[in-house]
Amino acid sequence: MGAIAGAWQWLTTAANWAGEKGVWHRLAEHVWLSALCLALSCLIALPVALWLGHLGKGGALAVNLANVGRAIPTFAVLVLLTLSPLGTHGDWPTIIALVLFAVPPLLTNAYLGMREADRDVVEAARGMGMSGPQVLLRVEIPLAYPLIMTGLRSATVQVVATATLAALAGGGGLGRIITAGFGNYDTAQVVAGALLVAVLALTVEGVLVLAERFLDPMRGRRRATRTGSRGASDTSRGAGPGASRAAPASATAP
Amino acid sequence: MSGGAAGPGCLERNDWICGEYLRTRSQELLDATVQHLGITAVSVLIGLLIAFPLALVARRWRCAAGPVLGLTTVLYTVPSLAMFALLTPVFGVSAAVVVTGLVLYSLTILVRNILAGLQAVPAEVREAARGMGYGPARMLYEVELPLALPALVAGLRIATVSTVAMTTIGSVVGYGGLGNLIASGMEGFFKAEVLTASVLCVLLALLADLLLMGLQRLLTPWTRARTGARARVRRGARAAKAVA
Numbered sequence: 001m002g003a004i005a006g007a008w009q010w011l012t013t014a015a016n017w018a019g020e021k022g023v024w025h026r027l028a029e030h031v032w033l034s035a036l037c038l039a040l041s042c043l044i045a046l047p048v049a050l051w052l053g054h055l056g057k058g059g060a061l062a063v064n065l066a067n068v069g070r071a072i073p074t075f076a077v078l079v080l081l082t083l084s085p086l087g088t089h090g091d092w093p094t095i096i097a098l099v100l101f102a103v104p105p106l107l108t109n110a111y112l113g114m115r116e117a118d119r120d121v122v123e124a125a126r127g128m129g130m131s132g133p134q135v136l137l138r139v140e141i142p143l144a145y146p147l148i149m150t151g152l153r154s155a156t157v158q159v160v161a162t163a164t165l166a167a168l169a170g171g172g173g174l175g176r177i178i179t180a181g182f183g184n185y186d187t188a189q190v191v192a193g194a195l196l197v198a199v200l201a202l203t204v205e206g207v208l209v210l211a212e213r214f215l216d217p218m219r220g221r222r223r224a225t226r227t228g229s230r231g232a233s234d235t236s237r238g239a240g241p242g243a244s245r246a247a248p249a250s251a252t253a254p
Numbered sequence: 255m256s257g258g259a260a261g262p263g264c265l266e267r268n269d270w271i272c273g274e275y276l277r278t279r280s281q282e283l284l285d286a287t288v289q290h291l292g293i294t295a296v297s298v299l300i301g302l303l304i305a306f307p308l309a310l311v312a313r314r315w316r317c318a319a320g321p322v323l324g325l326t327t328v329l330y331t332v333p334s335l336a337m338f339a340l341l342t343p344v345f346g347v348s349a350a351v352v353v354t355g356l357v358l359y360s361l362t363i364l365v366r367n368i369l370a371g372l373q374a375v376p377a378e379v380r381e382a383a384r385g386m387g388y389g390p391a392r393m394l395y396e397v398e399l400p401l402a403l404p405a406l407v408a409g410l411r412i413a414t415v416s417t418v419a420m421t422t423i424g425s426v427v428g429y430g431g432l433g434n435l436i437a438s439g440m441e442g443f444f445k446a447e448v449l450t451a452s453v454l455c456v457l458l459a460l461l462a463d464l465l466l467m468g469l470q471r472l473l474t475p476w477t478r479a480r481t482g483a484r485a486r487v488r489r490g491a492r493a494a495k496a497v498a
Contacts, residue, residue: 073422164335168440190339193336198331202331
């Protein structure tokens, strides 16, 4: 456990936290980059997914996008973009790569959530004279909320994790602490950097789980319906954070 | 392939696509691919061997399900670069670091899918098998496992495809298969090397996915007959709706 002691010593040394290459600066870079990419991905993916889900079209697109996204190595895309003419434009290769990888989980989950919204309820809302936008905003989105948030959570964790890889392609962020440690054969620094990144990823996941619970438009009501339909749909089984991450995937298997 | 043009070769021009590169470095590409395949196969196999008993434990004891699923999910949130970095003090710089990291990632997907598959076995089927005198072990291997196979293979496909992609990160410790070529291509600004390795990586993932899909079709002939019938019914229904 010498590595952990070394990492602790590295983390408690004030000099490692200050300055251009310090932890605070890298952390700020990491969070800023992740937040920017996530916002961009949501702006791109959510309107498309909600609209397609509302119309009930484009299922094959959403499913295949998710499967193809998984097969493409992030590292390869980052390096390819860095070597392309875009590489001279600062952070753009990283931003584009991160957005590319955040869009599939957002799109697929939001689309599946919209499709899995109880058709009878939607029909009933239409029967009550609700217009298309009203059905979308007041019925379908609240019903799709859990899956939309699952998608948002996996996209966020993925972006935070992938932003670490940006360091391999010469970008900023916390990954730099790890790669610099590898470069200097400084195991303590490598482990310290890894701990920082892991803690950040887990913290973000935890915050999102809490946010998901408190922002639920159907808070309180959902519990009653869930116990009624237990086992009916695989995706609504709440078995801890990320429970349904595998579920949409198994649902997508042809 | 745009190689073979007159004038300076595509290697000197540093083209993205270069036949000359493929010819002169075929050995290097082959070695990297073999390493990539080896790391992926070993990781997924070990992952499957660990995930199966874990899923059985999670199914047998309700109190174990939470910790098992929770732990594997938490492992999944740890970024891959951080995971490999955290494992280096334990294993030193070796392929074991990469394999262990990838096994830990595959567990999340595999445990969940195996568990979902086993839980989806209808109670009547289990009841019938018990009535026919099947013991727990025989029931698991001859009744439940075959019925859970589609879910299991679905998980295996996801795990394999993402493992192929994630193996590239192993290049931080020098065991990344095709990722090593991507990393060295980046350092040398060698475009053909980066693109070729990336494309090979994606092809490997798709090929592995197709293979597993074929394997599933071979192992579960009954689902094929059923989905065929269901598709026919659906088509019939759609035709009826169009007529109406």
